Amino acid sequence: MIHVRINGKLLEAKKGETVLQLAQRNGYHIPNLCYHPSLKADGACRMCLVEVKGANAKPNSLTTACTLTVKEGMEVLLDTPEVSKHRNTILEMLMALVPDSPVLTKMAEEYGLKEIRLAQGDEVCIKCGLCVRICDEVVGAKALAMEGRGTETTFNPPFNEPPERCVACTSCAFICPVQCIPVKKTNDSITIWGREFDRLKCTRCGRALDLTEEHMALMMTRSSHLKPEDLNVCDVCSRKEVLGTMKSLVDGQITLERVGK
Amino acid sequence: MERISSPNALLDVIKKHQDARDPDKVRISVCQGTGCIASGANSVMASFESTLLEKNSSVELLGTGCHGFCERGPLVVIQPEGTLYQRVKPENVNEILDKTIGNGEVITKLLYRDEAKNTYEKEQDVPFYKHQERIVFAMNGHIDPSRIEDYLAMGGYGALAKVLLNIEPEQVIHMVTKSGLRGRGGGGFPAGVKWKSCRDAEGSPKYIICNADEGDPGAFMDRSIMEGNPHSVIEGMIIGAYAIGATKGYVYIRNEYPLALLRLENALEQARELGLLGDNILGTDCSFDITINRGGGAFVCGESTALMMSIEGKVGRPRVKWQHTAKKGLWGNPTNINNVETWANIPPIMDRGVDWFTSIGTGDVSNNPWGGSKGTKIFSLVGKVNNTGLVEVPMGISIRSIVFDMGGGIKNSQKGRTFKAVQTGGPSGGCIPEQYLDNPIDFDELTRLGSMMGSGGMIVMDDRTCMVEVARYFVDFLKEESCGKCTPCREGLRAMSEILGRIVKGQGRHEDLVVLEDLASTMSVASFCNLGLTAANPVLSTLKYFRQEYLDHIDKGECAGRQCQDLIKYTISEENCTGCTLCARKCPTKAISGEKKSLHVIDQELCVRCGVCDDVCNFNAVTILSGPER
Numbered sequence: 001m002i003h004v005r006i007n008g009k010l011l012e013a014k015k016g017e018t019v020l021q022l023a024q025r026n027g028y029h030i031p032n033l034c035y036h037p038s039l040k041a042d043g044a045c046r047m048c049l050v051e052v053k054g055a056n057a058k059p060n061s062l063t064t065a066c067t068l069t070v071k072e073g074m075e076v077l078l079d080t081p082e083v084s085k086h087r088n089t090i091l092e093m094l095m096a097l098v099p100d101s102p103v104l105t106k107m108a109e110e111y112g113l114k115e116i117r118l119a120q121g122d123e124v125c126i127k128c129g130l131c132v133r134i135c136d137e138v139v140g141a142k143a144l145a146m147e148g149r150g151t152e153t154t155f156n157p158p159f160n161e162p163p164e165r166c167v168a169c170t171s172c173a174f175i176c177p178v179q180c181i182p183v184k185k186t187n188d189s190i191t192i193w194g195r196e197f198d199r200l201k202c203t204r205c206g207r208a209l210d211l212t213e214e215h216m217a218l219m220m221t222r223s224s225h226l227k228p229e230d231l232n233v234c235d236v237c238s239r240k241e242v243l244g245t246m247k248s249l250v251d252g253q254i255t256l257e258r259v260g261k
Numbered sequence: 262m263e264r265i266s267s268p269n270a271l272l273d274v275i276k277k278h279q280d281a282r283d284p285d286k287v288r289i290s291v292c293q294g295t296g297c298i299a300s301g302a303n304s305v306m307a308s309f310e311s312t313l314l315e316k317n318s319s320v321e322l323l324g325t326g327c328h329g330f331c332e333r334g335p336l337v338v339i340q341p342e343g344t345l346y347q348r349v350k351p352e353n354v355n356e357i358l359d360k361t362i363g364n365g366e367v368i369t370k371l372l373y374r375d376e377a378k379n380t381y382e383k384e385q386d387v388p389f390y391k392h393q394e395r396i397v398f399a400m401n402g403h404i405d406p407s408r409i410e411d412y413l414a415m416g417g418y419g420a421l422a423k424v425l426l427n428i429e430p431e432q433v434i435h436m437v438t439k440s441g442l443r444g445r446g447g448g449g450f451p452a453g454v455k456w457k458s459c460r461d462a463e464g465s466p467k468y469i470i471c472n473a474d475e476g477d478p479g480a481f482m483d484r485s486i487m488e489g490n491p492h493s494v495i496e497g498m499i500i501g502a503y504a505i506g507a508t509k510g511y512v513y514i515r516n517e518y519p520l521a522l523l524r525l526e527n528a529l530e531q532a533r534e535l536g537l538l539g540d541n542i543l544g545t546d547c548s549f550d551i552t553i554n555r556g557g558g559a560f561v562c563g564e565s566t567a568l569m570m571s572i573e574g575k576v577g578r579p580r581v582k583w584q585h586t587a588k589k590g591l592w593g594n595p596t597n598i599n600n601v602e603t604w605a606n607i608p609p610i611m612d613r614g615v616d617w618f619t620s621i622g623t624g625d626v627s628n629n630p631w632g633g634s635k636g637t638k639i640f641s642l643v644g645k646v647n648n649t650g651l652v653e654v655p656m657g658i659s660i661r662s663i664v665f666d667m668g669g670g671i672k673n674s675q676k677g678r679t680f681k682a683v684q685t686g687g688p689s690g691g692c693i694p695e696q697y698l699d700n701p702i703d704f705d706e707l708t709r710l711g712s713m714m715g716s717g718g719m720i721v722m723d724d725r726t727c728m729v730e731v732a733r734y735f736v737d738f739l740k741e742e743s744c745g746k747c748t749p750c751r752e753g754l755r756a757m758s759e760i761l762g763r764i765v766k767g768q769g770r771h772e773d774l775v776v777l778e779d780l781a782s783t784m785s786v787a788s789f790c791n792l793g794l795t796a797a798n799p800v801l802s803t804l805k806y807f808r809q810e811y812l813d814h815i816d817k818g819e820c821a822g823r824q825c826q827d828l829i830k831y832t833i834s835e836e837n838c839t840g841c842t843l844c845a846r847k848c849p850t851k852a853i854s855g856e857k858k859s860l861h862v863i864d865q866e867l868c869v870r871c872g873v874c875d876d877v878c879n880f881n882a883v884t885i886l887s888g889p890e891r
């Protein structure tokens with residue numbers, strides 16, 4: 001066990017975990033915009049600044065909790081004046097970039113950021129990179145890309161054209177911390193990043209599924225155990241099936257061996 | 262040449278080439294560096310070749326690497342006297358051969374002439390060279406970089422032989438640490454310390470990298486080393502590989518350096534042929550080879566983790582270092598990265614020893630490799646000085662000596678131009694004002710002054726430089742070159758650029774300075790990589806030393822450097838104008854009118870503020886007004 005202090009309180013940390021994970025596990029809140037537990041930390045937004053002491057840290061060094069691996073004897077302070085000053089400047093930068101985000105406005109209220117002194121832009125994306133990373137690391141579609149450099153950096157489908165490799169899983173829209181990726185769903189289609197996909201229908205009842213042909217194909221290439229019938233049945237029907245099976249079991253119409261099949 | 266079978270046999274080969282080189286032989290060396298080639302050195306070389314052939318002369322002709330004084334190129338040096346001819350043209354070739362080679366006569370019109378009209382005969386007496394201490398550049402100008410024989414004849418690869426024969430890898434690392442050699446790529450990290458952690462790291466194969474991305478605009482020392490003496494870099498890398506236990510090396514070279522690439526490829530081929538690279542180097546059990554990687558072109562690709570991503574075939578952007586790259590670098594394996602100039606320092610250190618190296622430079626590194634800065638540093642001296650080019654100087658030299666002794670002082674001082682500041686360290690360096698001209702500069706002192714060593718860029722600025730504009734220029738450069746990944750760097754630079762863009766137009770506000778300082782302070786602690794962490798230096802240092810200039814822009818619409826287009830007005834003074842008509846003839850927009858021998862007048866509607874009139878006027882009659890007087 002590794003011993004780490006957060007705000008003076010001694011905590012037991014697991015080897016290899018980050019300060020952000022340790023803090024979250026113990027009920028501390030560290031603001032963050034580019035972290036998600038299912039992805040490798042990237043350290044892009046810089047909102048999760050903390051102050052570190054001990055364990056070879058330079059005096060008063062600030063660093064990001066999401067990329068900081070715990071070390072024996074480390075002391076972490078979450079809300080020092082230095083931390084909150086720089087965090088607010090970063091938040092101010094983001095709010096100048098994306099002026100109308102409720103998520104950022106709420107953060108500003110929470111952390112006492114009163115005034116945006118910088119010239120305001122009219123973007124909607126805070127450039128955290130989560131969409132590109134989830135599409136790459138978790139979905140495996142690699143439909144999106146970080147393109148350009150400097151202030152021109154964008155997180156979009158390549159060349160900002162309807163993405164060829166997208167499967168309309170909508171994970172990116174779900175993970176986006178400022179909810180800026182629009183998804184349009186009708187009974188027959190899902191539209192995301194300017195591309196319209198047909199929705200598959202439940203093979204039992206015909207209800208529209210949150211699934212596309214493309215998504216199903218991708219999932220099956222990524223896992224050889226999956227079969228179409230595992231995917232193309234709606235929740236209601238599969239629940240019904242489970243219930244039906246259980247009922248037959250209780251009634252003694254089938255035996256456990258048959259369920260296994 | 263034949264494969265060499267052992268370190269001892271290598272020593273014999275070196276001896277043979279050394280003995281064969283007659284130091285008193287008449288040699289004409291023509292610089293074949295990129296700078297001199299740009300000013301026509303190829304045709305000078307060709308002319309020498311054909312004329313010597315015609316004359317059936319046995320004089321040796323040598324195409325060498327960069328001499329550093331590119332501004333005066335094409336450069337020709339006649340050995341053994343060391344006579345330096347500058348700005349040589351093909352039509353001078355016959356005269357040089359007849360007079361200097363034939364008769365021992367010096368051709369005065371080809372000699373270097375300083376501001377005070379003194380001429381200098383010998384290369385080593387020219388002030389630009391006289392105050393230098395050339396270790397890395399020692400052979401540039403004396404050898405043909407395409408011939409390994411020349412390098413061997415100067416004792417090259419002797420350090421490698423010595424190391425393979427007598428020195429254990431750990432001992433090599435110990436020596437590099439004791440030498441106090443710090444990384445020349447910008448960070449100034451002690452090379453020996455880095456080598457040791459890579460040697461001690463678990464995992465194989467281990468890699469070493471030579472960072473030849475050289476992205477700082479205006480810096481070209483790494484190019485000149487690779488062009489002028491590629492074997493010195495290769496020898497340094499082989500010694501490093503032996504010490505660290507690496508089996509594979511990469512040179513990550515900037516795409517814009519075709520000549521350096523060519524020379525390096527050629528040198529690698531020669532080294533392989535001799536058995537200096539490849540399996541079982543010189544019959545020992547050390548195996549190592551080097552591959553060349555061509556850079557992606559982005560400034561940030563020079564950053565070590567971005568560079569490794571790029572070698573791995575990914576987009577070159579800095580990545581999270583969960584562990585130091587010495588432990589987990591290229592493809593997750595232990596990797597040691599050093600700069601070109603750092604590698605080129607290794608052979609002289611191993612050859613001449615730690616005591617010799619530590620006798621040059623500042624501080625005491627006997628117990629602490631951070632305790633000083635040892636050896637030399639190559640600076641790329643540019644801007645408003647009379648002599649521009651590459652100078653290799655001992656650490657601890659003063660900026661005054663570089664600017665005034667080697668640089669020959671401020672350009673156009675006869676027209677009243679004076680020193681204002683020097684910007685060191687590349688785009689994210691800082692501006693150092695006059696009061697620190699005599700401080701001995703090294704890694705730590707430059708940082709203390711709010712600038713940095715960086716790769717050794719040094720831009721001299723005169724009183725006609727606006728320091729707000731300087732900050733704006735570098736901020737805009739960095740804004741384009743930031744990789745865009747993290748908020749403080751990307752958005753901080755965007756905001757700074759907007760504010761500075763307003764101030765230079767006279768639309769600044771007092772609060773802007775507070776905001777600039779807040780942005781700078783956050784960027785300097787919260788950015789992801791060193792680009793962002795240092796990107797505020799141009800703003801911070803100019804705010805610190807030249808705050809009044811910012812205030813004058815804001816309060817009075819006055820630009821002290823008379824540079825900001827929106828705040829200045831060109832006029833011609835009645836007192837000084839002789840009516841020579843020169844300015845009227847040169848003005849590109851024909852904005853100047855006036856009769857011969859009478860006062861000339863500038864039409865403000867037509868004037869585009871290009872400054873040509875001021876440049877050409879021989880009577881100091883053009884005045885640039887700014888602020889209330891405008």
Ligand SMILES: Cc1cc2nc3c(=O)[nH]c(=O)nc-3n(C[C@H](O)[C@H](O)[C@H](O)COP(=O)(O)O)c2cc1C
Nearest residue numbers: 444445446472475476563564565599600603791792
């Ligand atoms: C934005 C950025 C650009 C850099 N560019 C270069 C470069 O062009 N050449 C170089 O040698 N080092 C460059 N560096 C420094 C490298 O990251 C690294 O520290 C260096 O190559 C290590 O070698 P050294 O210890 O021998 O200096 C750069 C660093 C940053 C942050």
Ligand code: SF4
Nearest residue numbers: 135166167169170172
């Ligand atoms: S919806 Fe498309 S772009 Fe978004 S995560 Fe899924 S596959 Fe990637």
Ligand code: SF4
Nearest residue numbers: 125126128129131176
């Ligand atoms: S679209 Fe959303 S998730 Fe993607 S980078 Fe922008 S803010 Fe982050």
Ligand code: SF4
Nearest residue numbers: 744746747750790793
């Ligand atoms: S500091 Fe700048 S260059 Fe470095 S990661 Fe952040 S945005 Fe990219």
Ligand code: FES
Nearest residue numbers: 032043045046066
């Ligand atoms: S959550 Fe740590 S940098 Fe974004």
